[in-house]
Amino acid sequence: MRPGPLVVVGDTLLDVDVEGEADRLCPDAPVPVVAGARENSRPGGAGLAALLAASAGAEVVLITAAGDDESGRRLRELLSGRVEVVRLPLSGGTPTKTRIRARGQTLLRLDTGEGRAVTGPDGHRPRGAASRLSGSAPYVPGARGSGSELRRAIAAIRGAGAILASDYGLGTVEVMRGVLAEATAPLVWDPHPRGRAPLPGCALVTPSEAEARLLCAGSYGSPDQAARRLLHDLDVEAVAITLGARGAVLARRGERLLEIAPPFPVSGADPCGAGDRFAGAAALALGGGAGAEEAVRHAVEAATRFVGDGGAAAVRLSASGPRERFPLEEGGRPAAGADGERFLPPELGDRPRTPLELAEAVRAAGGRLVATGGCFDLLHAGHVSLLRRARALGDALIVCVNSDDSVRGLKGPGRPVVNEEDRVEVLRALECVDGVAVFDESTPVSLIERLRPDVWVKGGDYAESDLPEAETVRRAGGEVVILPLVPGRSTTDLIAAARAAL
Structure with a gap:
């Protein structure tokens, strides 16, 4: 087992669910009227992955870009006391997704804020040679020194027990890409449509079936074929394509393909956030010394239980504590x-x-x-x-x-x-x-x-x-x-x- 926390590097969004009852249509348009609305906010993206890993008892450091607008402040309040946040600068508004829901179903989603992570205060992103930027001091959870947040981020990656890159294409992973390339801890890459291709040499890449189709650039045949192809094309150690209620398919170097079914069936549940739970659980298992097969089996079980418990919509947080x-x-x-x-x-x-x-x-x-x-x-x-x-x-x-x-x-x-x-x-x-x-x-x-x-x-x-x-x-x-x-x-x-x- 490697000492050190799970370090999650990626883009954090604010997810807002507005839940009410829809028993009638609007008289001036054929749309439902949602009454008695109740609002629930939670971190999304990399923030949700970090939060879910922390809720399982892990020590988690989140490296993410966050703004000073109302949504950014709300995010920091929700994460405070739960995960250690290393905050990089954000240019623009905090990305926010608001879902209007009734009877457990999403009726509409509103997206606001197109902020992106920006480079370091000197205008340059770190390009390797992490030791020159961060010095020789190890990362200490909660420590606040005179160095910049960028230095703290580099030190956290160097001291990680495992790393999860959750790339939603909003720049955080891109800013830290050079440092991630030098990381010695097991690196799990959770790709998303707007993000770049994973770094070669990752311990595990965890696309959904839809994301695997995009990574295969139009030549997708089946999950089995895609997993084998991505293993070769991305030059990584293992690829696990998540298949929702069907579990996952795992391809590894020099090993036979595995289809890993969930431990019990879950039907009709909201799968939002299951991929974040899967990737975080896999990273924690790899950091604890598990092999790829054991890590993916553990991740399938964790994601299945998460969906069975209601998924991301069931996450309830108090910002004030x-x-x-x-x-x-x-x-x-x-x-x-x-x-x-x-x-x-x-x-x-x-x-x-x-x-x-x-x-x-x-x-x-x-x-x-x-x-x-x-x-x-x-x-x-x-x-x-x-x-x-x-x-x-x-x-x-x-x-x-x-x-x-x-x-x-x-x-x-x-x-x-x-x-x-x-x-x-x-x-x-x-x-x-x-x-x-x-x-x-x-x-x-x-x-x-x-x-x-x-x-x-x-x-x-x-x-x-x-x-x-x-x-x-x-x-x-x-x-x-x-x-x-x-x-x-x-x-x-x-x-x-x-x-x-x-």
Whole structure:
């Protein structure tokens, strides 16, 4: 498995669904009247691919062009706290697609905004030699330095575990093409009619059947023939042509052709966004060390489940996040311990709602509560990566922190290095953390019984049976998700390095 996030490079659109009831025709024209309209916005294009990958628990960086108009600001709000966005400049309005829908069917689509990604601030796009542009520093999620967004983009690609190029022809992939050509991580290319041909050497190209017809330039015979031809013509490692409800056909160098059927039938559902889910799932699998066949089988299953759950139209996001939906009262800032509410001084924070109150508010609003736990002594990039991925699994994240006494009991008399109050304060400062609770026992079982999270996240290579809290989570109707840690990042290593430097 390669360390590093999934980096999605591509064009992001704002998708708006206006949904209502259509029970009559307009008296002055033979068109339906849509009444009681409700509006739902979500990222589209590369933004949707990034969002869906993050919702599966992946750490995701999105490199995209975004404007400063209302649609661009809305996009950034929707993505905030879910994926790391590296924003390139956009010339023109943010592309927006508005669908008028009734009874699950699209009646009309309005397209506005023809903005395109532009070259770097010096007027030139990066042309390889990425190391000269970005220096030797690795990409650190959430970091903000003095370098330009272009430098951040290059550093992200260099540090990627896998890369997805989602090319809608609006310039983002073109701006980064030279850097993508030098990438060492597995590169999945999701082509679209207005985009350029994929780079030679891609690990996987994922056109739909309609896109494969265009790539074959009028000589399309069948999906099988097209997959073999594109494998040769594009000079890539594998081609998977997606076939909707029929699954996908996979061609690989030196291997027999495979037809991969979906795990279960899905009929009558809106397939919008299925290609984005497919490409993202395949990229994550390749980054995790899977071969092309395993990656495509995983992607077919992920896309099928996505469509079965309602597709892109079922994606519901809150731009403001739970902090604004659940306004806070004045007063001190508490952290809930297993022995009751534990109030910390008000000067240490500005979010006084208790974690238990936050949990109840999330449930009352129909949200999905995520919780995780640990000592979080000497917070490092591995911790931040885990917390960001955990937050992407729901609508609010509560971090359960071992008290000083609990840490000493688990780690020994020399720990914690950072005291309880400071550890809580640092965690609360993170954008991805909505609440912090402190417990005194060796495990957070008692606290979990009170919080009742929908998702309990643990970082590491545990089996679920190894976690004493797993049964408590399941008994309350929740699920346990185990996320991989970032290799080479640990508090123990930090302490050892500090001692060696003395």
